[in-house]
Amino acid sequence: MRKFNDSIPLKLLKARESTMTFFRPILQEAGLTEQQWRVIRALNEYEELESKQLAELCCILSPSLTGIINRLEGQGHLKRRKSTEDQRRVLISLTDQAKLLFKELSPRLEGRYDLLTNQISKEKLELLNTLLSEIINLEP
Amino acid sequence: MRKFNDSIPLKLLKARESTMTFFRPILQEAGLTEQQWRVIRALNEYEELESKQLAELCCILSPSLTGIINRLEGQGHLKRRKSTEDQRRVLISLTDQAKLLFKELSPRLEGRYDLLTNQISKEKLELLNTLLSEIINLEP
DNA sequence: ATTATGTCATTAATATATTAAGTATCTGGT
DNA sequence: ACCAGATACTTAATATATTAATGACATAAT
Numbered sequence: 059m060r061k062f063n064d065s066i067p068l069k070l071l072k073a074r075e076s077t078m079t080f081f082r083p084i085l086q087e088a089g090l091t092e093q094q095w096r097v098i099r100a101l102n103e104y105e106e107l108e109s110k111q112l113a114e115l116c117c118i119l120s121p122s123l124t125g126i127i128n129r130l131e132g133q134g135h136l137k138r139r140k141s142t143e144d145q146r147r148v149l150i151s152l153t154d155q156a157k158l159l160f161k162e163l164s165p166r167l168e169g170r171y172d173l174l175t176n177q178i179s180k181e182k183l184e185l186l187n188t189l190l191s192e193i194i195n196l197e198p
Numbered sequence: 199m200r201k202f203n204d205s206i207p208l209k210l211l212k213a214r215e216s217t218m219t220f221f222r223p224i225l226q227e228a229g230l231t232e233q234q235w236r237v238i239r240a241l242n243e244y245e246e247l248e249s250k251q252l253a254e255l256c257c258i259l260s261p262s263l264t265g266i267i268n269r270l271e272g273q274g275h276l277k278r279r280k281s282t283e284d285q286r287r288v289l290i291s292l293t294d295q296a297k298l299l300f301k302e303l304s305p306r307l308e309g310r311y312d313l314l315t316n317q318i319s320k321e322k323l324e325l326l327n328t329l330l331s332e333i334i335n336l337e338p
Numbered sequence: 339a340t341t342a343t344g345t346c347a348t349t350a351a352t353a354t355a356t357t358a359a360g361t362a363t364c365t366g367g368t
Numbered sequence: 369a370c371c372a373g374a375t376a377c378t379t380a381a382t383a384t385a386t387t388a389a390t391g392a393c394a395t396a397a398t
Contacts, residue, residue, distance in 0.1 A: 060308065060311070061243065062239055062240050062243045062244075062255065063255075064327070065239075066217055066314070066323065066326070066327065066330075067214055067217045067218055067221070068236065068256075068257065069327065069330040069331070069334065070210050070213050070214035070217065070330065071214055071257050072257050072330075072334045073210050073330045073333040073334050074207055074210035074211055074214065075257060076333050076334045076335075076336055077206055077207045077210065077333060077336070078207055079337065079338055080336075080338045081207070086387090091353065091354080091385095091386085092354095093353080093354065094353095096208065099202055099205075100202050103201065103202045104202075108376080109376075109377065109378095110375095110376065110377080115202065115203075116208075117208065117211050117212050117215060118354085118355085119354095119355065119356070119357095120376080120377065120378080121354095121355080121356075121357085121377090121378075121379080121380090122353090122354050122355055122356085123377095124377070124378060124379085125353075125354070126353085126354075129353080144363075144364070144375095144376080145362075145363055145364085145376095146362065146363045146364070146375065146376040146377065147363095147375095147376060147377085148376080148377070168200065170338065171200070173338065174206070174336065174338075177336050178332055178333060178336065182329060182332070183206065185325075185329065186206070186326070186329045186330075186333070187204070187206065187209065189322060189325065189326045189329070190206075190209040190210065190212075190213045190326075191209070192318055192322070193213040193216050193217060193318060193326070194209065194212045194213050194216045195216075196216050196217070196220075196314065196317050196318065197219065198219055198220045198310070198313065198314075226357090231355095231356085231383065231384080232384095233383080233384065234383095248346085249346075249347065249348095250345095250346065250347085258384085258385090259384095259385065259386070259387095260346080260347065260348080261347090261348075261349080261350090261384095261385080261386075261387085262383090262384050262385055262386085263347095264347070264348055264349085265383075265384070266383085266384075269383080284345095284346085284393075284394070285346095285392075285393055285394085286345070286346040286347065286392065286393050286394070287345095287346065287347085287393095288346085288347065
């Protein structure tokens with residue numbers, strides 16, 4: 059029978075953990091969790107997003123995101139406003155403070171990403187990227 | 199600059215989430231969390247393990263594992279005993295009840311695994327497996 | 339034997355994950 | 369205008385993740 063360590067979900071978990079060791083120290087030094095950084099990173103690219111879109115992009119479920127947004131808002135990193143057309147929707151964007159933080163951290167993290175890329179080779183990483191995209195599109 | 203969605207750690211997370219949709223319903227029906235199943239699955243293969251070994255195999259940090267073990271023990275799925283040589287170590291093994299549960303769930307989960315394998319193809323999955331192994335061995 | 343140091347498991351504190359339930363708002367059909 | 373159903377977000381309850389600190393035991397060197 060298939061062995062414990064041959065499980066793809068487990069290997070995806072371990073691989074992710076392995077890659078995060080490249081970035082975790084920088085985020086930790088900045089006082090940010092992985093999830094908080096994903097949110098900041100997404101908002102930096104999309105300017106303003108609804109909570110639901112943010113959840114989808116960051117792969118964070120809505121209930122978790124509510125807390126993350128609360129804490130980031132409390133730290134002055136982002137601001138909420140209600141959509142004028144649809145009062146149910148919450149629109150979220152970065153403060154200037156968070157944009158500045160992003161500019162500071164981003165190059166250092168990109169440096170680590172380059173290190174990661176070089177250690178496994180650009181070709182293999184692109185191949186991995188392609189395979190992961192296919193996995194992501196699967197449905198039972 | 200590299201886009202948000204091109205992040206390998208994020209794609210590994212999304213890919214794992216995608217694969218878990220194949221198995222989650224079965225585990226949920228059985229009243230087990232993903233982590234609890236990882237622990238049961240590892241113990242089924244290795245008979246008896248120290249807490250530390252279990253943590254390493256299942257990719258679960260010790261403090262989390264303590265709680266998981268407590269709950270599984272409370273449900274009668276596993277038993278603890280202290281090592282006689284080294285009183286610090288805790289040895290953990292499955293109860294007969296858990297072994298039975300494993301026998302019931304295992305074939306159904308393997309069926310889902312086959313479905314997953316066929317959807318992406320055996321070749322691609324093996325290639326992915328190889329790439330993930332390389333990632334797992336990386337260190338900054 | 340004693341001390342210093344290290345290791346293993348657990349506890350503590352906070353953040354996030356997960357499922358279910360709740361609230362407010364919107365939308366379509368009547 | 370009204371109402372049933374859908375949607376967006378939040379709250380609640382429990383489980384797990386993460387880092388730091390603790391307590392019990394082990395080991396090596398003095």
